[in-house]
Amino acid sequence: MFPTLYHFFNYSFGISLGWLQVVNTFGFFVAISIAAAFRVMQLEMSRKTNLGLLPYTDVTTIIGKPIPIFDHVFNGVLAFLFGYKVIWLAANAGPDFLPQEHIFNAEGSWVFGLISAAIVMAFRYRADLKQRLSEPKSEVVKMDASYHMGTITTIALISGFLGAKIFHILEDPSHLQWSTIVSEIFSSGGWTFYGGLICGAGGVLIYCYRKGLNLLHILDSGGPAMMLSYGLGRFGCHFSGDGDWGIANTRPKPFAAMPDWAWAYTYPHNVLGTGNYPPADMVQVPGFTGDYAYQLMIPVYPTPLYEALMGVALFFIMWKVFRMKNLPAGNMFALYLIFAGVERFAIESIREHGTSLYHIGSTSFSQAQMISIFLVFIGALWMFLLGKKLRPLFGVKSTI
Numbered sequence: 470m471f472p473t474l475y476h477f478f479n480y481s482f483g484i485s486l487g488w489l490q491v492v493n494t495f496g497f498f499v500a501i502s503i504a505a506a507f508r509v510m511q512l513e514m515s516r517k518t519n520l521g522l523l524p525y526t527d528v529t530t531i532i533g534k535p536i537p538i539f540d541h542v543f544n545g546v547l548a549f550l551f552g553y554k555v556i557w558l559a560a561n562a563g564p565d566f567l568p569q570e571h572i573f574n575a576e577g578s579w580v581f582g583l584i585s586a587a588i589v590m591a592f593r594y595r596a597d598l599k600q601r602l603s604e605p606k607s608e609v610v611k612m613d614a615s616y617h618m619g620t621i622t623t624i625a626l627i628s629g630f631l632g633a634k635i636f637h638i639l640e641d642p643s644h645l646q647w648s649t650i651v652s653e654i655f656s657s658g659g660w661t662f663y664g665g666l667i668c669g670a671g672g673v674l675i676y677c678y679r680k681g682l683n684l685l686h687i688l689d690s691g692g693p694a695m696m697l698s699y700g701l702g703r704f705g706c707h708f709s710g711d712g713d714w715g716i717a718n719t720r721p722k723p724f725a726a727m728p729d730w731a732w733a734y735t736y737p738h739n740v741l742g743t744g745n746y747p748p749a750d751m752v753q754v755p756g757f758t759g760d761y762a763y764q765l766m767i768p769v770y771p772t773p774l775y776e777a778l779m780g781v782a783l784f785f786i787m788w789k790v791f792r793m794k795n796l797p798a799g800n801m802f803a804l805y806l807i808f809a810g811v812e813r814f815a816i817e818s819i820r821e822h823g824t825s826l827y828h829i830g831s832t833s834f835s836q837a838q839m840i841s842i843f844l845v846f847i848g849a850l851w852m853f854l855l856g857k858k859l860r861p862l863f864g865v866k867s868t869i
Contacts, residue, residue, distance in 0.1 A: 814841035
């Protein structure tokens with residue numbers, strides 16, 4: 470496993486770049502998944518605008534006007550924080566200094582912060598002087614619906630972050646205490662995909678409704694993007710070994726050609742095995758000491774890998790097969806709900822839940838199983854029964 474990009478480059482190429490310890494492998498894949506989702510949804514919103522399904526937006530820009538002072542100050546503050554914390558972490562990274570243990574505190578370098586702020590503000594001011602005109606003029610530019618993607622992404626990240634944290638806390642109702650809630654929200658771990666999906670989508674839909682964008686076509690644009698994002702994000706779970714793995718698997722492989730790590734894996738050097746007191750179900754990897762030197766005692770199903778491959782495969786099916794089928798508006802998103810629900814429900818049968826279970830009588834089920842069933846039900850009902858009745862409520866007349 471590769472807790473950080475430092476470990477990946479060190480293992481793969483024998484290169485020791487200490488500053489790469491700042492970049493968590495999981496965080497790296499999350500960034501890739503966000504960028505990929507942004508691009509996919511952007512392309513689909515542009516296509517729908519060209520088809521007349523989403524409106525163009527007239528954007529008025531003033532050319533040659535001095536950039537406001539607040540803009541310079543804001544960029545300077547961001548640059549200062551980057552230098553103060555990120556550059557300081559990279560400069561100090563090493564065998565005895567794990568950047569991840571120093572992120573959520575006030576440690577940093579004023580020198581790096583001030584130098585970064587000075588450089589950024591100087592370049593920003595120089596660019597400002599070059600673009601100024603003696604008489605600023607305004608221009609109206611017609612932009613397709615993908616113009617909103619910057620704001621949509623920001624809203625999705627903020628509301629999705631809060632949703633992922635809240636749903637993670639609710640996975641174990643017996644631990645609902647204010648101290649637990651506060652500590653979980655400000656911790657670097659503890660994320661629930663469905664929480665991020667539901668709350669992130671809710672925030673985006675509110676924004677799009679206020680901007681007069683057709684909500685069904687927005688949902689259709691986001692379906693393939695969310696499926697791809699999920700698949701790529703699960704690669705991060707697998708390669709970092711973040712604990713989101715399957716149940717113990719000591720069964721023989723179904724066929725000899727299958728690699729051991731694709732059937733039953735101990736996740737050596739996973740991101741959870743740090744410090745002198747590793748989790749109870751882990752043992753030290755032979756020949757290694759210190760942080761990230763542990764592996765599971767009993768091999769488990771590598772469920773994040775299975776989900777990653779299924780997520781990417783389902784994205785290509787949606788993007789290459791169903792996207793051009795002239796489905797009724799909203800049905801692409803309904804298809805996403807069905808795919809996402811079936812995929813997650815299937816994997817839950819071999820996925821480790823810990824104490825995150827709900828109980829009705831003698832039946833136990835995970836939060837993800839409950840939501841998966843709900844998603845499949847809503848998607849199927851939407852697609853096969855209520856499609857014609859729902860479209861007029863959103864002002865949709867086209868069957869594209």
